[in-house]
Amino acid sequence: MRPAGALFLLIGTLLTGAGYGATFLLSMRFRTIGGNEFDTGIALAGGVFGTFVGVTMVRSLAPRIGTARMSALAALCVGIGIAGFSPAVRDSSLEVLAGFLLGLGWGAFYVAAPLALSERTDSANRGIWFLRFGTFQMAGIGGCPALAAYAIHFLHWSVNGALGVIAGLCAIAAVLLEMFGRLSPHSPAEVLKERWLGDLGAIARTQAVYPILMIALGACVFSGIMTFQMSLVQGTRAQASTFFSLYTLTVVSMRWLLARLVANVSTETATKVLLVVMVLGIASMFAVPYHVFFQVSAAVLFGTGYGLVYPVMQTQLVNDSDVAHHNAVLTWFVTAYFIGAFGFPTVGGWLLIHSGKGALLTAISACAMAALLLAFVRDKRRIAALTLKA
Template structure:
């Protein structure tokens, strides 16, 4: 499993390095408009990458697909690293599209490869540890890059080529994981996950799948508008990002052995309670920066631990023959929340102000709590179980 964790750390670091793309466009005379158009290709790419793994993971080991994903991201950085301007205009967009495709493939392929090699008792701690390494890569490696760029005076072109090499190493590690820890034998066929949506909606996995979409919307709204939420205050968006990520990683590493053994419903109530309290604390940022730090810690612990908990719930409560489809829809729901809410959140922020934006995030988190704790009548459960 160590090969998978190290490969995940490096691949996630490659995804985190996309923060340099806007600087690359500005360096070559581009504006935020060109940056936005290019980054929109990353969204298109993720929506291409996820279905590729959803269908292809029956024909090919998901660990190999995750290794291919790391190489696809590496190709995107290699293209940018060899460009010396914005022309021809399609190449920067192609590079970002490749990054999106690779990340979409990896975001499903890596946890799917891990899930197939763990039993139900091991899956909770495995997903939590995996997500800790993923978060460390996304947040930690870009910080190291910023320091190296400042201290060693590296150009963005060289930095992108270094990231591409790092991702090539990640691909090799993911291949090693697949060879050293082969998955159980499966029938080598293309897997249908779209047609299994009615089964998912009738079964217990629908609740965590809906929850991750709502949680993704809360997370993207909270992170995407931090600069606006802290404008005119003594708080810093950068401090929020650091404290949130550090709290999420620390709590995952400290508790990954224990989360699976704790009662699920009280745990979900507690974690979503932390998330809701953290969002409420954002309303006090104008009063004192301490509210901002507390908000970062509460949301880091709440959201940071909730994701692997509901991911384990979605997989473990599904029939083995449906688990690939459940995990695929889980990732699709997450990306819909992540990429879908910022447009609405931005409109709320401009038209109604910060309070309404924060209020909408609290409402979404409360709906997520309701989905997590409110159960259907037993008769409906019996009908659903017969469908599986």
């Protein structure tokens, strides 16, 4: 990994992550043009279908054009999707198309960029590079809405103008990722051509199905808390930008400080402890109307629990599957994540409009508790399977 190439990759990842983070501004955008949170959910529902297309495109196009160029095209697609939300007029067909392009781009990037990094690093250094990659990605996802909210409230930017700027940043990211590929060339990998849809039946019969289901539920929690944060704190003294900032700082700092500690604990214990912390963070959101401190505690607890449990679940996934299915289960893991991330806002938006904040937080809590329950069920069945083998 050449230093210049690595810099282009990390900054490109930061800016592409900002594109996904811009989705947390959409509820504000729809309110300013006469819409509501359900409109946000409908627009993002297109991202579910875009994700499937994006993942499939990586596995079909990357062997021909390379994972780095695929990452660049994906970043550009994210920018085009965000640009589709920047007009200050309502157009349902355009908004669903924008959501589809956003899901397509982010889904493709989420698969292609880590593959591009993996191809250019050896086993001895791959761990530290993935840590850096994940940190820059999360900084973009959480930092973008925090800075945008600051610009909107204090610098008097329009929401649509902020979305236009973020779309431009994604275009810059595409250029940087293309330069990364040119500075750190690598032959396209044929391994990406293997099947993954056809392996679903075999995967469903293994323990690997539990991490896949848990990350889908975790993504529902993440998208619910982040997408509707501005609506959840409306009418209180709390500010959405505070939550976004503290969440990002918590995830980045905890990944650096606690990653080694978490890695030394069994994945079964780490998953359950982190999910409990995540549940406590959601519980704190119920008390935000009473004092702004509860929003601060929610951001820190949620950032610690959800921010650290993703790689732990990913480790469980690989450990619970056969070597022959590793790439397939990782693909399904990413796909399940995006089904939750882009699919839940439709349900959440409907609940918020028709039943209020309490109903939305209850649904989010139910998803978190279901993920925690699955963690216990997985361990119980794992112990039972080991007992039978003994």
